[in-house]
Amino acid sequence: MSKPKSWKNKIDILAFKAGRGYFGVELGQIMRLYILTPDKVSKAGGNMPKVITLLPEEEFPLVDFNESLGLAKQEGKTEDRTTVIVVKSDDGPIGIMVDEVEDLYSLSPREVYPLPQHIRGRLPFPYIWGLGLIYDRLLLLIDTNKLPKKAEDCRLLGINHTQVDRLKAVDF
Amino acid sequence: MSDNGEKVFIEMGQRQREESDQDQTEETLSLLTFCIEKDWYCVPSSQVKEVTRIPKITPVPGTPDYILGVAHHSGEILSVIDIKPLIGLDKTILTEKSRLLISTIEDEPAGLLIEIVQDIIEITKGKIETYLSGAGSEQKGYLTGRIQIGEVILGILDLEKLLYLGKKS
Numbered sequence: 001m002s003k004p005k006s007w008k009n010k011i012d013i014l015a016f017k018a019g020r021g022y023f024g025v026e027l028g029q030i031m032r033l034y035i036l037t038p039d040k041v042s043k044a045g046g047n048m049p050k051v052i053t054l055l056p057e058e059e060f061p062l063v064d065f066n067e068s069l070g071l072a073k074q075e076g077k078t079e080d081r082t083t084v085i086v087v088k089s090d091d092g093p094i095g096i097m098v099d100e101v102e103d104l105y106s107l108s109p110r111e112v113y114p115l116p117q118h119i120r121g122r123l124p125f126p127y128i129w130g131l132g133l134i135y136d137r138l139l140l141l142i143d144t145n146k147l148p149k150k151a152e153d154c155r156l157l158g159i160n161h162t163q164v165d166r167l168k169a170v171d172f
Numbered sequence: 173m174s175d176n177g178e179k180v181f182i183e184m185g186q187r188q189r190e191e192s193d194q195d196q197t198e199e200t201l202s203l204l205t206f207c208i209e210k211d212w213y214c215v216p217s218s219q220v221k222e223v224t225r226i227p228k229i230t231p232v233p234g235t236p237d238y239i240l241g242v243a244h245h246s247g248e249i250l251s252v253i254d255i256k257p258l259i260g261l262d263k264t265i266l267t268e269k270s271r272l273l274i275s276t277i278e279d280e281p282a283g284l285l286i287e288i289v290q291d292i293i294e295i296t297k298g299k300i301e302t303y304l305s306g307a308g309s310e311q312k313g314y315l316t317g318r319i320q321i322g323e324v325i326l327g328i329l330d331l332e333k334l335l336y337l338g339k340k341s
Contacts, residue, residue, distance in 0.1 A: 021231055115232075116280050118251035118335070119242060122235045131230075131242060131249060138230040138242055138249070 010106040013132055015139055016085065016098040023098070024105070024132050024139035025085065031093055033101065034084040062095040063147050087144040094147055105139075107132045112141070198296040203319075205326060206273070207288040209261060212326045214293070214319075219331050221276040223289050226266060237263060243272075243283060250274065250283040258334060259314055277331050284334065295319055300328065 012027035062084070081100040086093050113131045120126065127146040132139040203214035204223070224245060229252050231241040240252040252272065254264050264270065264285050272283040302317040316330045 019233075021233055113244075113249045116242060116249055116251040116282070118253075118280060118282055119232050119235060119239060122239060123232070124234055127234070128232065131244075133244055136228050136244060138228075138244055140230065140232060 010108050011112070013105050013107055013139065013141065014085070015102040015105055015134065016083070016096075017100045017102055018098045022102075022137060022139050024141045025087055025096075025144065026141070027104065029087045029144050031086040031088060033086070034095075035081070062097060089144045089147070091145075094144060096142075096147070105132070105134055107134075113138075198298055200294045201297050201300070203293050203295060203326070203328070204273070205290040205293055206271075206286045207290065208256060208259070208286060212290075212324055213286075213329050214326045215273070215329050215331055217292055219275055219277050220273055221281065222274040223286075224272050224274065224283075226270050226272055226285070240285065245272075245274070245283070248281050250281050252283045252285065253334065254285045255314075255329070255334065256285075275331050275335065277335055282335055284331070293321070295321070 013024040014027055014030060015022060015024045017023075082097065083099075083101045084095045084097050085101070086095050111133045113133065115128050115131060120128075125146050127143055128140045129143040129146075130141045132141050202217040204217050204220050205212060205214040207213075227243040227245045227250075229241045229243045232239065235241075236257075238254050238257040240254050243250045243252050250272070256262060256264050264287065266285075267287075269288050271286050271289050273286050273289075274281055274283050299319050300317045301319065314330050314334055315327045317328045319326050319328065
């Protein structure tokens with residue numbers, strides 16, 4: 001599960017940045033992180049999607065938060081820190097490509113808020129389970145089971161669908 | 173705010189006080205007035221909890237463009253709504269004068285982005301010219317009526333409708 005059903009103590013959240021958005025994923029959901037360097041990213045010709053080479057024998061869907069679900073990318077600022085966060089989900093691991101991993105935070109229950117109904121009712125997917133307060137900033141806490149996995153899902157969220165595909169593992 | 177804008181509101185205030193003196197027996201309504209681009213709008217003060225500076229807004233990807241995101245203010249989470257795209261205008265560009273009007277209409281507080289807050293005025297309800305729903309321009313869909321004070325026309329925004337559409341449309 002990505003959303004803790006109940007908890008009395010603090011939860012650990014890894015904060016990451018994508019475009020102008022700030023997100024958080026519960027630490028227990030994270031399998032591993034990859035820092036992407038340009039030599040691991042290649043583009044196939046024609047309409048073929050971007051291919052990212054990672055460790056051998058790994059294959060999982062990749063959700064590209066780099067284009068930030070419709071938010072403009074912060075050009076030139078976080079280019080070198082692109083990271084793939086591999087998270088658990090009920091359907092198996094998913095890779096989330098983000099601009100930059102920020103920091104780890106421990107949030108107490110009183111620092112976690114539900115998403116307002118105004119917003120929840122307008123999301124095409126309930127991919128945010130709550131909001132975490134870090135000083136005066138809110139993190140969108142993502143539900144790894146509700147992330148878009150198909151191109152159609154991504155289109156609804158405004159992600160460039162060519163950047164979402166089955167991640168094919170290739171030696172590097 | 174421009175000198176011309178200040179003159180307009182000085183005149184509005186004078187006229188409003190004169191009219192208020194004349195109509196003391198009539199039922200009055202308190203309205204918060206503000207500017208969006210070059211037009212003047214108002215909302216009943218009873219529907220406004222607070223007007224505050226713009227807090228840090230976290231965008232929420234996947235929501236319509238009139239939802240700017242969420243913000244934390246005084247221990248509460250606000251959804252922040254830009255009125256301008258809803259009334260057919262370009263999105264608001266935040267400036268020093270931008271403010272957040274926090275509504276008390278629904279259980280969940282919502283913040284509506286406005287540009288220049290002017291004043292609170294008292295008007296007699298008989299001065300309000302009501303709009304028929306669905307008639308006219310896109311803006312009229314969000315207006316319950318208008319009032320004219322001197323040469324200034326103020327549209328009375330229907331906060332309930334703005335927030336309802338923000339949830340359902």
